[in-house]
Amino acid sequence: MAATINSIADEKPNFIFIITDQQSYDAIGALKDVYPNCNMDYVTPNLDRLVKNGISFTNTYCANAVSMPSRFALFTGQYGSSYGIRHNGQDETKHKAIRDMLPSSAMGNLFKSAGYDTYYGGKVHLPCSSEDIKNKSMYEPPKTYGFDVYYTKDERDIVGTKAAEIINIKADDSSKPFLLVASFINPHDICMEGIWAEKEMPADQKNEKKNERAACVQGVRDKADAIDEKDFFMKHAPELPFNFEETKNLPQNIKMPSKNFSENYWRRYRWIYRELVKLVDSHIGDILDAVDNNPKMKENTYIIFTSDHGEMLGAHNMITKGYPYEECQKVPFIISGPGIKHGDKDNSVVCNGTDILPTMCELANIKVGRTDGISLVKRITNKGNIPERKAIRIENNNFYTIVSGSYKYSYYDRKRMKKDIITLNEKNEFFVNTDKDPGEMRNSLNENRKYANELKRFVPLTK
Numbered sequence: 001m002a003a004t005i006n007s008i009a010d011e012k013p014n015f016i017f018i019i020t021d022q023q024s025y026d027a028i029g030a031l032k033d034v035y036p037n038c039n040m041d042y043v044t045p046n047l048d049r050l051v052k053n054g055i056s057f058t059n060t061y062c063a064n065a066v067s068m069p070s071r072f073a074l075f076t077g078q079y080g081s082s083y084g085i086r087h088n089g090q091d092e093t094k095h096k097a098i099r100d101m102l103p104s105s106a107m108g109n110l111f112k113s114a115g116y117d118t119y120y121g122g123k124v125h126l127p128c129s130s131e132d133i134k135n136k137s138m139y140e141p142p143k144t145y146g147f148d149v150y151y152t153k154d155e156r157d158i159v160g161t162k163a164a165e166i167i168n169i170k171a172d173d174s175s176k177p178f179l180l181v182a183s184f185i186n187p188h189d190i191c192m193e194g195i196w197a198e199k200e201m202p203a204d205q206k207n208e209k210k211n212e213r214a215a216c217v218q219g220v221r222d223k224a225d226a227i228d229e230k231d232f233f234m235k236h237a238p239e240l241p242f243n244f245e246e247t248k249n250l251p252q253n254i255k256m257p258s259k260n261f262s263e264n265y266w267r268r269y270r271w272i273y274r275e276l277v278k279l280v281d282s283h284i285g286d287i288l289d290a291v292d293n294n295p296k297m298k299e300n301t302y303i304i305f306t307s308d309h310g311e312m313l314g315a316h317n318m319i320t321k322g323y324p325y326e327e328c329q330k331v332p333f334i335i336s337g338p339g340i341k342h343g344d345k346d347n348s349v350v351c352n353g354t355d356i357l358p359t360m361c362e363l364a365n366i367k368v369g370r371t372d373g374i375s376l377v378k379r380i381t382n383k384g385n386i387p388e389r390k391a392i393r394i395e396n397n398n399f400y401t402i403v404s405g406s407y408k409y410s411y412y413d414r415k416r417m418k419k420d421i422i423t424l425n426e427k428n429e430f431f432v433n434t435d436k437d438p439g440e441m442r443n444s445l446n447e448n449r450k451y452a453n454e455l456k457r458f459v460p461l462t463k
Contacts, residue, residue, distance in 0.1 A: 324401045
């Protein structure tokens with residue numbers, strides 16, 4: 001019989017936190033019916049297991065649709081803009097503030113202080129991760145975030161196998177609870193494909209990481225090339241996305257870098273992405289198998305899965321991430337474990353970056369540090385609803401997006417005034433009602449000025 005929240009009150013639960021990179025919200029096979037506009041058939045048997053055994057938050061947004069600020073939020077529960085982090089770079093003037101905050105607010109430090117063994121493997125990309133204050137790299141083992149063991153720098157299959165080994169060891173020695181992070185790179189390798197596009201892969205990349213990514217994408221390319229071209233486009237390649245056309249009525253101030261790829265290449269690009277999702281799912285399977293093979297430990301272990309951001313994947317003729325669109329702002333988010341109803345789904349608007357840490361801390365009975373989010377524990381344990389809030393925020397280096405229900409308001413503040421004062425200007429605004437316009441095909445600001453003004457109040461103006 002599975003343990004319940006009450007029955008483990010005196011026994012701290014274990015946590016396995018699995019993160020992928022650039023996986024869109026609808027890129028899980030078992031959730032296809034939730035997203036009727038998705039015309040991609042994803043093969044994800046392992047993530048499907050999590051969907052079957054846990055609760056899926058099907059309307060989840062990331063804190064920022066690029067890696068570093070999104071990951072910073074995931075591991076601190078705070079928006080990066082509070083520390084000058086709105087893009088994949090570091091403001092060195094903010095380093096002291098970040099380092100001063102991490103001991104009391106970073107995930108690993110909170111759990112370590114509560115008696116947990118803490119493990120981290122795979123991609124880091126966190127500001128001030130090194131204990132050496134002179135080391136400015138964002139890819140150092142995340143010691144400052146409280147992870148004592150960095151079990152592998154590999155971002156691919158070895159993350160899964162090494163994590164499985166640790167799970168098996170901890171199942172035999174349960175003297176201390178554990179928090180284990182497995183941070184996978186894929187399907188982020190699609191970025192390499194986007195760089196090459198319809199060209200041949202360069203013969204040599206500049207560094208080890210690029211060589212690994214090149215080899216991975218070339219392997220998927222070879223797989224596509226092995227299929228008869230006619231059969232590939234008749235039987236294998238996905239169709240174009242339903243919102244393939246560019247958005248109408250966008251102000252000139254809002255630049256959207258569309259790509260002029262051929263239709264066949266767009267379909268090939270989407271097929272390659274789907275294969276990368278399938279690949280990382282297979283690596284996640286190693287972790288889930290280890291948990292299933294240790295049923296006693298499983299009774300007291302929460303598994304949390306999410307991604308740092310999504311991928312445009314041809315929507316609006318665009319690729320990659322960092323834009324005010326659902327494809328890259330929305331992400332998958334699943335929790336399984338004791339007391340959680342199997343196969344449950346919730347469509348409430350949540351933010352993985354701000355809400356996961358306070359949720360984990362409440363499940364572990366740990367006092368959370370400063371956070372910009374809320375705990376979802378009452379909802380995942382069927383003891384209540386998600387606490388009401390009027391809106392959530394998604395950040396970017398060039399804009400803020402405010403989401404309230406089906407309303408999305410984005411304000412571009414790239415042209416700032418002196419002293420960082422933001423002035424609101426309708427030439428920089430983008431509004432959409434995703435119920436009426438799920439593809440975000442038209443900027444409907446003019447006819448929704450009232451609602452836009454209400455959401456405008458949540459843009460963090462600085463004076």
